[in-house]
Amino acid sequence: MIPEPPFFDLVAYTVAILVLVVSMAQNLLYFVLLLIAIGVMAGRPRVRQSRALWNGVVDAAPPISIIVPAYNEAATIADSLRSLLAIEYPDFRILVVNDGSTDQTLEVLCEAFALEAGAIDHVSPLHHAPLRGLYHSSRHANLLVLDKENTGKADTLNAGLGRVTTELFCAVDADSLLEADGLLRVVQPFIEDPERTVAVGGTVRVANGCGVRAGRIRHVALPKKLLPMLQTVEYLRAFMMARLAWGRLGCLMIVSGAFGLFRRDVVVELGGYSTETVGEDLELVIRLHRYAREAGRDYRIDFVPEPVCWTQVPDTLGVLARQRQRWQRGALESFFTHRDMLLKRRYGRVGRLGLGHILLLDVVTPIIEVIGYILLPFFWMNGTINTEFFLAYLAMTFAFGVFISVASLILEEFERRRVPRAVDLVRLTIAAVVENFGYRQLANFWRIQGHWHYLRGAGHWGRQTRTEFATA
Amino acid sequence: MFGLASFDLVMRLIWTTTLVLVAIGLVLMTALVVHRLFEEWREARYRPARETLRKALLVSLNRADAVPSAPPPGLPVAETARLVDELAQIVRGDARRRLAAFAVGAGVEQHWLRRLRSRLTPYRFDAARCLALLDTAASREALGACLAQGSPRLRLAAAEALAQDPAKAGALAASFAVEPLARSRAATRFWHRIATVAPDALVDRLGAETVPPDLAIRLVEALGDAGHSAAAARIRALVGYHSDSLDRAALAALDRLKHPFVMQAARTLATATAPDSRRAALAVLARRAREQDLDVVQSLADDPISDIGDAARAILTRLAAPAAPGAEPA
Numbered sequence: 032m033i034p035e036p037p038f039f040d041l042v043a044y045t046v047a048i049l050v051l052v053v054s055m056a057q058n059l060l061y062f063v064l065l066l067i068a069i070g071v072m073a074g075r076p077r078v079r080q081s082r083a084l085w086n087g088v089v090d091a092a093p094p095i096s097i098i099v100p101a102y103n104e105a106a107t108i109a110d111s112l113r114s115l116l117a118i119e120y121p122d123f124r125i126l127v128v129n130d131g132s133t134d135q136t137l138e139v140l141c142e143a144f145a146l147e148a149g150a151i152d153h154v155s156p157l158h159h160a161p162l163r164g165l166y167h168s169s170r171h172a173n174l175l176v177l178d179k180e181n182t183g184k185a186d187t188l189n190a191g192l193g194r195v196t197t198e199l200f201c202a203v204d205a206d207s208l209l210e211a212d213g214l215l216r217v218v219q220p221f222i223e224d225p226e227r228t229v230a231v232g233g234t235v236r237v238a239n240g241c242g243v244r245a246g247r248i249r250h251v252a253l254p255k256k257l258l259p260m261l262q263t264v265e266y267l268r269a270f271m272m273a274r275l276a277w278g279r280l281g282c283l284m285i286v287s288g289a290f291g292l293f294r295r296d297v298v299v300e301l302g303g304y305s306t307e308t309v310g311e312d313l314e315l316v317i318r319l320h321r322y323a324r325e326a327g328r329d330y331r332i333d334f335v336p337e338p339v340c341w342t343q344v345p346d347t348l349g350v351l352a353r354q355r356q357r358w359q360r361g362a363l364e365s366f367f368t369h370r371d372m373l374l375k376r377r378y379g380r381v382g383r384l385g386l387g388h389i390l391l392l393d394v395v396t397p398i399i400e401v402i403g404y405i406l407l408p409f410f411w412m413n414g415t416i417n418t419e420f421f422l423a424y425l426a427m428t429f430a431f432g433v434f435i436s437v438a439s440l441i442l443e444e445f446e447r448r449r450v451p452r453a454v455d456l457v458r459l460t461i462a463a464v465v466e467n468f469g470y471r472q473l474a475n476f477w478r479i480q481g482h483w484h485y486l487r488g489a490g491h492w493g494r495q496t497r498t499e500f501a502t503a
Numbered sequence: 504m505f506g507l508a509s510f511d512l513v514m515r516l517i518w519t520t521t522l523v524l525v526a527i528g529l530v531l532m533t534a535l536v537v538h539r540l541f542e543e544w545r546e547a548r549y550r551p552a553r554e555t556l557r558k559a560l561l562v563s564l565n566r567a568d569a570v571p572s573a574p575p576p577g578l579p580v581a582e583t584a585r586l587v588d589e590l591a592q593i594v595r596g597d598a599r600r601r602l603a604a605f606a607v608g609a610g611v612e613q614h615w616l617r618r619l620r621s622r623l624t625p626y627r628f629d630a631a632r633c634l635a636l637l638d639t640a641a642s643r644e645a646l647g648a649c650l651a652q653g654s655p656r657l658r659l660a661a662a663e664a665l666a667q668d669p670a671k672a673g674a675l676a677a678s679f680a681v682e683p684l685a686r687s688r689a690a691t692r693f694w695h696r697i698a699t700v701a702p703d704a705l706v707d708r709l710g711a712e713t714v715p716p717d718l719a720i721r722l723v724e725a726l727g728d729a730g731h732s733a734a735a736a737r738i739r740a741l742v743g744y745h746s747d748s749l750d751r752a753a754l755a756a757l758d759r760l761k762h763p764f765v766m767q768a769a770r771t772l773a774t775a776t777a778p779d780s781r782r783a784a785l786a787v788l789a790r791r792a793r794e795q796d797l798d799v800v801q802s803l804a805d806d807p808i809s810d811i812g813d814a815a816r817a818i819l820t821r822l823a824a825p826a827a828p829g830a831e832p833a
Contacts, residue, residue: 055517074656223691226751226755226779226783300810326778326808326810327777327778327779327808328778328779328782329747329748329777329779417511419511419514419515419518420511420514422514422515422518423513423514423515423517423518425518426517426518426521426522427517427521430518430521430522430525431521431524431525433525433528434521434524434525434528437525437528437529437531437532438528440532441528441531441532441535444532444535444539445535452539452543453536453539453540453543456532456535456536456539457536460529460532460536
């Protein structure tokens with residue numbers, strides 16, 4: 032007969048099993064996503080070269096407006112805009128919205144692109160902060176700059192959206208560089224399936240370390256610093272595996288704010304971006320799902336891995352911590368705003384899988400993981416849990432992450448091959464291992480802080496610092 | 504733990520399985536690194552010769568001169584094949600034919616035929632796609648044999664290559680099955696090609712009672728995009744009997760064909776139960792409605808879905824407005 036454990040042991044067993052079960056559920060989900068991503072990649076046609084792509088879509092490509100919200104982006108805005116002006120697309124307009132920057136963003140724009148003030152010539156269908164000015168470029172007929180008071184990214188995007196006249200708009204962060212054929216590739220689902228497609232996301236990759244000239248990535252390289260290197264692995268895992276798989280399942284819940292293409296009429300009908308959250312990109316996509324499901328519309332929100340947008344990631348712990356706290360807060364705000372969709376039959380897979388995975392990965396897992404880091408070693412040392420259990424916990428919490436990260440790199444190497452050299456593959460593999468010992472735990476700690484900020488209702492973006500792109 | 508041996512066994516299974524997965528991942532990654540090192544070595548060795556050949560080929564393809572009869576000495580045929588594949592994606596018409604002739608002369612055809620017999624499906628798939636460039640008896644025969652193979656991707660690639668020939672396209676239109684890739688881009692491209700080369704055969708296929716709705720959608724889209732007006736009656740006959748998606752595809756195809764049947768189809772779908780079908784009907788009515796269609800638009804003005812009702816009322820307002828003075832047809 033098994034003797035009854037004392038109360039402390041019972042609590043410890045319960046906590047230990049909860050930690051292990053949540054870790055297993057998380058890893059099982061990642062494993063399934065990995066298998067789906069492999070299946071999607073295997074079934075995709077060969078990636079077409081830019082020229083062939085141009086020939087194939089030039090007559091069918093709809094006009095696109097690119098909205099670039101800019102707040103204190105003086106360091107990178109000129110390069111970003113040159114990159115956008117150089118993209119290969121038959122008909123596009125660029126709309127920069129200066130969100131009341133306190134640095135020289137507007138002055139840099141005026142100087143670099145010969146801006147001239149004009150009269151505000153539209154009535155916006157969306158609510159947003161008053162506009163202070165409108166500027167045309169005397170050099171580029173397709174470039175327009177709006178200036179407004181500082182009210183945050185979502186409101187800035189709404190201000191831009193209010194001036195957009197094209198059927199499609201693309202939201203691009205001002206600290207990002209869009210590849211020349213990025214729009215041609217991301218617009219494909221809208222050409223193939225114009226009735227159903229409402230939003231499409233592309234891949235975002237880390238630009239730190241890459242050489243930039245005239246607004247274009249001329250030399251792809253990995254970051255030299257450890258922190259951006261670890262984020263490179265994270266981005267690869269998120270885009271090569273998770274988003275691809277969620278897109279296939281029909282419950283892609285986020286189109287990155289750094290690069291996404293949307294149907295203007297639908298987003299305007301929904302009232303634009305929400306100013307109630309710092310995760311406006313996630314919230315908008317959840318709202319698109321909700322709207323389409325409630326209206327009984329046949330729709331498609333897709334992810335295309337080929338179009339690439341390069342972005343500068345934080346290279347200091349302080350900035351990264353603020354970014355991760357903000358992302359976590361945005362995820363919680365979006366989840367709890369739409370929590371009524373969870374597991375409801377009316378919302379189909381979006382309610383079950385889409386909201387379900389946000390609950391598991393963004394709401395529950397950070398708390399449980401951090402509890403595990405603190406308590407499980409203690410339980411093992413005092414003999415409450417045995418070595419087999421502790422090893423299983425370590426495998427789930429540390430080693431499985433190595434497998435998933437390395438598998439994402441393998442997927443990338445098989446299909447996209449954007450990592451330039453063999454030696455870079457080795458460096459990335461080392462980063463994929465190292466990431467799970469220290470960085471992941473730190474990221475979870477920041478996410479817990481994000482929980483705290485959410486509970487306190489702290490509503491600011493945090494101070495952002497931008498660094499210039501490296502010159503090629 | 505819990506004094507249960509089976510529980511400990513499960514725990515052991517968890518950590519050993521995880522470690523095995525990590526080991527497999529790292530071994531595979533090492534293999535990929537070694538492969539990449541080999542490629543870098545090969546690239547460094549053959550790049551100058553390949554670039555020389557690329558320049559010579561581009562010059563001759565642009566000027567309609569004779570293409571070089573042989574690649575530079577020392578350049579492996581796989582490298583030449585890679586270059587030909589690359590150029591085939593950007594050249595058209597006569598230049599493409601001359602490139603194909605060069606490929607046959609340079610032994611690239613034999614290289615791709617060998618690849619087509621490989622055990623690795625991706626190799627076979629790539630070879631089938633590349634052989635589409637050449638229109639030789641040997642390549643047609645090899646691709647024909649691929650139509651009976653197990654891999655749907657390979658069969659589709661072979662069929663797409665063979666569809667360039669009108670005689671083969673007719674036969675493919677009559678019986679070729681692309682499931683489970685029916686919804687893929689490659690399948691869409693294939694049916695579009697057939698619709699251009701052998702549209703009548705495709706119309707016959709559409710009339711067969713056994714055609715599944717998913718396939719019917721692709722066929723209808725392909726015929727609509729190809730502008731084959733003779734298909735309009737058959738497409739019209741599909742509206743209202745099968746699936747909502749097929750209804751909408753048929754309506755869109757008739758709309759693209761600018762055929763008078765489109766208004767009949769729109770009237771049918773205006774009473775459909777699926778809101779998206781009613782939206783599609785309304786979109787057509789918004790562009791084509793005349794006074795005699797007011798009753799249909801009027802019925803949609805009371806639609807329980809707000810955006811449909813709003814749009815219908817907007818159309819009614821527009822139709823009721825008097826024509827602008829001087830606005831006469833060109």
